[in-house]
Amino acid sequence: xxxxxxxxxxxxxxxxxxxxxxxxxxxxVLAEAAGVTRQTINAIENGDYNPSVNLCISICRILxxxxxxxxxEDDDDAEK
Amino acid sequence: MRRNExxxxxxxxxNKIGNQAFMLLFYLLMTDIGLYGFGFRWLKYPLNVYVLMMxxxxxxxxRVVWQSSFVGPQQSKKTMGKKTRYLTGAVGFVAAVTVFIxxxxxxVIPASNGQDDGALILMVFSIxxxxxxxxxxxxxxxxxxxxxxxx
Numbered sequence: 001x002x003x004x005x006x007x008x009x010x011x012x013x014x015x016x017x018x019x020x021x022x023x024x025x026x027x028x029v030l031a032e033a034a035g036v037t038r039q040t041i042n043a044i045e046n047g048d049y050n051p052s053v054n055l056c057i058s059i060c061r062i063l064x065x066x067x068x069x070x071x072x073e074d075d076d077d078a079e080k
Numbered sequence: 081m082r083r084n085e086x087x088x089x090x091x092x093x094x095n096k097i098g099n100q101a102f103m104l105l106f107y108l109l110m111t112d113i114g115l116y117g118f119g120f121r122w123l124k125y126p127l128n129v130y131v132l133m134m135x136x137x138x139x140x141x142x143r144v145v146w147q148s149s150f151v152g153p154q155q156s157k158k159t160m161g162k163k164t165r166y167l168t169g170a171v172g173f174v175a176a177v178t179v180f181i182x183x184x185x186x187x188v189i190p191a192s193n194g195q196d197d198g199a200l201i202l203m204v205f206s207i208x209x210x211x212x213x214x215x216x217x218x219x220x221x222x223x224x225x226x227x228x229x230x231x
Contacts, residue, residue: 031153032153032154035087035153035154036087036088036089036153037087037089037090037148037152037153039089039148040087040088040089040090040153043089051088051089052088055088
Protein backbone atom coordinates (compact mmCIF):
# COMPACT_ATOMS: atom_id res chain seq x y z
CA UNK A 1 0.00 0.00 0.00
CA UNK A 2 1.33 3.42 -0.87
CA UNK A 3 1.07 6.17 1.68
CA UNK A 4 -2.23 6.30 3.47
CA UNK A 5 -4.66 9.10 2.92
CA UNK A 6 -4.04 12.50 4.48
CA UNK A 7 -5.06 12.73 8.08
CA UNK A 8 -4.34 9.07 8.81
CA UNK A 9 -1.44 8.03 10.93
CA UNK A 10 1.10 7.45 8.20
CA UNK A 11 3.84 6.24 10.52
CA UNK A 12 7.45 7.24 10.54
CA UNK A 13 9.30 7.05 7.27
CA UNK A 14 12.49 5.48 8.53
CA UNK A 15 13.63 4.56 5.05
CA UNK A 16 13.79 8.19 4.07
CA UNK A 17 15.72 8.95 7.21
CA UNK A 18 18.19 6.13 6.68
CA UNK A 19 18.65 6.97 2.99
CA UNK A 20 19.36 10.54 3.91
CA UNK A 21 21.78 9.49 6.62
CA UNK A 22 23.50 7.11 4.18
CA UNK A 23 24.18 10.08 1.93
CA UNK A 24 25.38 12.05 4.93
CA UNK A 25 22.81 14.74 4.30
CA UNK A 26 21.12 16.80 6.93
CA UNK A 27 17.43 17.58 6.74
CA UNK A 28 18.36 21.12 5.86
CA VAL A 29 20.54 20.12 2.92
CA LEU A 30 17.91 17.75 1.59
CA ALA A 31 15.23 20.40 2.05
CA GLU A 32 17.24 22.99 0.16
CA ALA A 33 17.88 20.56 -2.66
CA ALA A 34 14.20 19.67 -2.87
CA GLY A 35 13.06 23.29 -2.60
CA VAL A 36 11.09 22.87 0.59
CA THR A 37 11.58 23.81 4.20
CA ARG A 38 13.41 21.68 6.74
CA GLN A 39 10.15 21.40 8.67
CA THR A 40 8.53 19.73 5.66
CA ILE A 41 11.25 17.08 5.45
CA ASN A 42 11.01 16.57 9.19
CA ALA A 43 7.22 16.19 8.94
CA ILE A 44 7.58 13.62 6.14
CA GLU A 45 10.08 11.62 8.16
CA ASN A 46 7.86 11.69 11.21
CA GLY A 47 4.80 10.76 9.21
CA ASP A 48 3.05 14.01 9.97
CA TYR A 49 2.79 15.06 6.34
CA ASN A 50 1.92 13.15 3.22
CA PRO A 51 3.97 14.64 0.36
CA SER A 52 2.78 15.06 -3.21
CA VAL A 53 4.08 12.72 -5.89
CA ASN A 54 6.18 15.54 -7.34
CA LEU A 55 7.92 16.08 -4.03
CA CYS A 56 8.40 12.33 -3.55
CA ILE A 57 10.03 12.11 -6.98
CA SER A 58 12.21 15.10 -6.22
CA ILE A 59 13.40 13.58 -2.94
CA CYS A 60 14.03 10.22 -4.59
CA ARG A 61 16.10 11.82 -7.33
CA ILE A 62 18.21 13.67 -4.79
CA LEU A 63 18.78 10.53 -2.75
CA UNK A 64 19.36 8.33 -5.79
CA UNK A 65 16.55 5.97 -4.90
CA UNK A 66 13.29 4.91 -6.47
CA UNK A 67 9.83 5.71 -5.19
CA UNK A 68 9.42 2.07 -4.17
CA UNK A 69 12.56 2.13 -2.08
CA UNK A 70 11.52 5.12 -0.03
CA UNK A 71 7.79 5.59 -0.16
CA UNK A 72 6.24 2.26 -0.94
CA GLU A 73 4.82 0.57 2.07
CA ASP A 74 3.95 -3.09 1.70
CA ASP A 75 1.61 -4.99 4.01
CA ASP A 76 4.43 -6.21 6.24
CA ASP A 77 5.61 -2.66 6.81
CA ALA A 78 2.10 -1.44 7.44
CA GLU A 79 1.57 -4.00 10.18
CA LYS A 80 4.71 -2.94 12.02
CA MET B 81 9.69 25.91 -7.50
CA ARG B 82 10.21 29.63 -7.72
CA ARG B 83 12.15 31.36 -5.04
CA ASN B 84 10.29 33.05 -2.19
CA GLU B 85 7.32 30.76 -2.56
CA UNK B 86 5.89 28.65 0.19
CA UNK B 87 6.31 24.93 -0.24
CA UNK B 88 3.35 22.57 -0.52
CA UNK B 89 3.07 21.81 3.19
CA UNK B 90 3.28 25.47 4.09
CA UNK B 91 0.60 26.33 1.54
CA UNK B 92 -1.65 23.62 2.86
CA UNK B 93 -1.24 24.83 6.43
CA UNK B 94 -1.70 28.47 5.50
CA ASN B 95 -4.88 27.73 3.58
CA LYS B 96 -6.22 25.75 6.51
CA ILE B 97 -5.44 28.54 8.95
CA GLY B 98 -6.94 31.11 6.57
CA ASN B 99 -10.17 29.15 6.42
CA GLN B 100 -10.23 28.86 10.20
CA ALA B 101 -9.65 32.59 10.61
CA PHE B 102 -12.40 33.37 8.12
CA MET B 103 -14.86 31.10 9.88
CA LEU B 104 -13.84 32.56 13.23
CA LEU B 105 -14.51 36.07 11.91
CA PHE B 106 -17.85 34.96 10.53
CA TYR B 107 -18.98 33.39 13.80
CA LEU B 108 -17.72 36.28 15.90
CA LEU B 109 -19.56 38.78 13.72
CA MET B 110 -22.71 36.69 13.86
CA THR B 111 -22.41 36.43 17.63
CA ASP B 112 -21.89 40.16 17.82
CA ILE B 113 -25.02 40.75 15.76
CA GLY B 114 -26.91 38.39 18.04
CA LEU B 115 -25.71 40.15 21.15
CA TYR B 116 -26.58 43.49 19.58
CA GLY B 117 -30.09 42.19 18.91
CA PHE B 118 -30.47 41.22 22.56
CA GLY B 119 -29.45 44.72 23.55
CA PHE B 120 -25.95 43.88 24.77
CA ARG B 121 -23.49 46.40 23.34
CA TRP B 122 -20.00 45.68 24.48
CA LEU B 123 -18.47 48.38 22.25
CA LYS B 124 -19.71 51.17 20.05
CA TYR B 125 -20.52 50.26 16.45
CA PRO B 126 -17.41 50.64 14.32
CA LEU B 127 -15.08 49.72 17.14
CA ASN B 128 -16.59 46.28 17.77
CA VAL B 129 -16.09 45.28 14.14
CA TYR B 130 -12.52 46.54 14.19
CA VAL B 131 -11.77 44.61 17.36
CA LEU B 132 -13.22 41.40 15.92
CA MET B 133 -11.24 41.85 12.72
CA MET B 134 -8.10 42.48 14.73
CA UNK B 135 -8.67 39.36 16.80
CA UNK B 136 -9.06 37.23 13.69
CA UNK B 137 -6.11 38.80 11.94
CA UNK B 138 -3.91 38.32 14.99
CA UNK B 139 -5.05 34.71 15.23
CA UNK B 140 -4.20 34.19 11.56
CA UNK B 141 -0.76 35.76 11.80
CA UNK B 142 0.22 33.99 15.00
CA ARG B 143 -0.91 30.61 13.71
CA VAL B 144 0.83 31.11 10.35
CA VAL B 145 4.10 32.06 12.02
CA TRP B 146 3.73 29.31 14.61
CA GLN B 147 3.25 26.71 11.87
CA SER B 148 6.33 28.01 9.98
CA SER B 149 4.20 29.01 7.03
CA PHE B 150 5.07 32.68 6.91
CA VAL B 151 8.30 32.57 4.92
CA GLY B 152 9.19 30.26 2.08
CA PRO B 153 12.09 27.83 2.02
CA GLN B 154 14.56 30.10 0.28
CA GLN B 155 13.21 33.47 1.14
CA SER B 156 15.73 36.15 0.44
CA LYS B 157 16.36 38.61 3.20
CA LYS B 158 13.93 41.46 2.95
CA THR B 159 15.80 44.62 3.76
CA MET B 160 15.05 48.06 2.61
CA GLY B 161 17.64 49.53 0.31
CA LYS B 162 19.08 52.94 0.97
CA LYS B 163 17.07 54.53 -1.80
CA THR B 164 13.83 53.01 -0.57
CA ARG B 165 14.56 54.15 2.96
CA TYR B 166 15.21 57.72 1.83
CA LEU B 167 12.16 57.68 -0.41
CA THR B 168 9.93 56.41 2.41
CA GLY B 169 11.30 59.05 4.75
CA ALA B 170 10.81 61.78 2.16
CA VAL B 171 7.22 60.71 1.47
CA GLY B 172 6.47 60.67 5.20
CA PHE B 173 8.02 64.08 5.65
CA VAL B 174 6.11 65.62 2.74
CA ALA B 175 2.86 64.11 4.03
CA ALA B 176 3.48 65.49 7.53
CA VAL B 177 4.32 68.97 6.18
CA THR B 178 1.25 68.93 3.93
CA VAL B 179 -1.03 67.99 6.80
CA PHE B 180 0.54 70.69 8.99
CA ILE B 181 0.08 73.38 6.31
CA UNK B 182 -3.51 72.40 5.68
CA UNK B 183 -4.31 72.41 9.38
CA UNK B 184 -2.54 75.68 10.04
CA UNK B 185 -3.47 77.85 7.08
CA UNK B 186 -6.55 76.42 5.46
CA UNK B 187 -8.57 75.72 8.57
CA VAL B 188 -9.99 72.47 7.32
CA ILE B 189 -13.29 71.65 9.00
CA PRO B 190 -13.62 68.00 9.90
CA ALA B 191 -16.30 66.14 7.97
CA SER B 192 -17.88 64.84 11.15
CA ASN B 193 -19.38 66.82 13.98
CA GLY B 194 -16.80 65.53 16.42
CA GLN B 195 -18.89 62.60 17.59
CA ASP B 196 -17.32 60.19 15.14
CA ASP B 197 -14.31 58.46 16.59
CA GLY B 198 -13.42 56.72 13.35
CA ALA B 199 -10.14 58.61 13.07
CA LEU B 200 -9.09 57.49 16.55
CA ILE B 201 -10.00 53.90 15.76
CA LEU B 202 -8.07 54.00 12.53
CA MET B 203 -5.04 55.42 14.30
CA VAL B 204 -5.12 52.80 17.04
CA PHE B 205 -5.75 50.14 14.42
CA SER B 206 -2.72 51.28 12.40
CA ILE B 207 -0.46 51.38 15.47
CA UNK B 208 -1.53 47.91 16.58
CA UNK B 209 -1.06 46.67 13.02
CA UNK B 210 2.49 48.02 12.94
CA UNK B 211 3.27 46.40 16.30
CA UNK B 212 1.88 43.06 15.11
CA UNK B 213 3.78 43.30 11.81
CA UNK B 214 7.00 44.06 13.68
CA UNK B 215 6.42 41.14 16.03
CA UNK B 216 5.65 38.77 13.18
CA UNK B 217 8.71 39.93 11.25
CA UNK B 218 10.90 39.37 14.31
CA UNK B 219 9.54 35.88 14.95
CA UNK B 220 9.78 34.95 11.27
CA UNK B 221 13.41 36.03 11.16
CA UNK B 222 14.18 33.96 14.22
CA UNK B 223 12.40 30.97 12.74
CA UNK B 224 14.25 31.35 9.48
CA UNK B 225 17.62 31.09 11.18
CA UNK B 226 19.55 27.95 10.57
CA UNK B 227 19.08 25.39 13.25
CA UNK B 228 21.80 22.88 13.93
CA UNK B 229 19.71 20.00 15.21
CA UNK B 230 18.44 19.00 11.80
CA UNK B 231 20.49 15.82 11.44
